[in-house]
């Protein structure tokens with residue numbers, strides 16, 4: 467109210483002063499009253515003009531982008547301009563801070579490993595992060611303000627979005643059918659929706675593998691158990707001669723051996739999966755390990771094959787003795803089991819140009835057709851199931867070798883052709899293979 471009174475008094479002062487001055491001049495012409503009126507009027511017009519001019523200055527500034535300073539006047543207009551500018555600047559600052567907060571918030575959502583999409587009440591895309599865009603095959607910029615159901619045609623998604631029951635996530639195939647998505651819709655605000663998506667392809671695959679594995683193990687165990695149960699029943703029901711009894715017992719023994727081998731391999735796999743990587747600084751005498759593995763294979767062969775060992779005298783490898791021995795033995799046992807009598811098997815240590823090494827098992831067996839090669843290391847994958855079982859195979863040998871190789875930073879390499887035998891290589895990286903130091907060789 468202060469400025470109003472001051473401004474009114476100032477205007478009155480100006481009008482009265484100008485009127486009085488005009489009246490003084492009017493006295494000379496005996497026209498004091500009209501002169502005073504004209505003077506007053508003139509003063510009012512001048513005041514209005516001056517106000518309009520200063521108001522126009524402020525108006526022009528407000529109409530512009532307000533990048534320059536507001537007009538700096540004294541008095542009422544000066545204060546009005548100053549206060550307007552201050553209010554605008556603090557509003558701009560608040561908007562800028564809000565925008566920064568919003569963009570930080572959006573960056574945080576953008577960094578989420580899950581998809582986030584915001585839909586308005588008409589199911590139009592307000593915003594989505596790049597993960598959601600990838601999940602639903604959208605373009606985060608181009609598709610903004612588009613109705614999501616026009617762009618995402620997956621019937622299960624559309625039905626879920628429009629279905630109204632949003633308390634549970636739904637699972638369905640991604641747009642190209644290559645991924646599996648889990649999508650949760652959460653209503654918020656007035657009819658708006660938050661769509662959260664997660665790529666669960668890997669999880670589903672692992673779950674399917676686990677189911678397959680359990681089914682396979684159950685099947686592998688059920689078969690010998692059924693056979694055993696049959697023999698037990700036979701022995702309980704029928705009066706057997708001593709020869710028959712001995713034969714049944716031998717067959718029962720075969721089945722229990724098979725189950726034992728299976729459980730043994732399962733435990734080995736479980737141990738490989740659950741324990742830390744073997745140390746890279748525990749050096750083993752390669753020749754000693756290879757000789758041991760060859761002796762085991764010779765025992766299994768019982769003289770039916772020639773088993774030759776080449777190289778490895780000057781070599782050492784770093785890792786777990788039991789794991790590496792089990793891997794080499796598995797390769798040699800396979801060679802013995804699948805190579806017909808009279809065949810030749812070679813166990814070789816080879817240095818690689820990169821400083822790594824290969825433990826190679828070559829046989830003159832039947833070989834393996836090309837289409838089976840990529841799947842041989844899968845658990846329970848067999849080319850010829852009956853041959854594998856007849857020779858005491860569990861279907862887990864090469865899976866164990868692959869695990870051991872990977873745990874030592876290496877890999878398994880298989881080359882084979884039907885009729886031309888097979889070569890299985892356990893490849894070790896340079897970090898885990900070295901030539902025996904001379905002083906150690908002498909000491910040994």
Ligand code: ADP
Pocket residue numbers: 800801804805829831832833834842843847848849850854855858859860861862863864865888
């Ligand atoms: P299994 O216990 O059945 O031998 P593996 O995992 O050791 O299981 O081997 C998987 C399959 O690979 C075998 O069933 C067999 O068909 C094939 N295979 C492995 N080694 C040889 C080999 N030396 N010669 C021919 N086939 C082989």
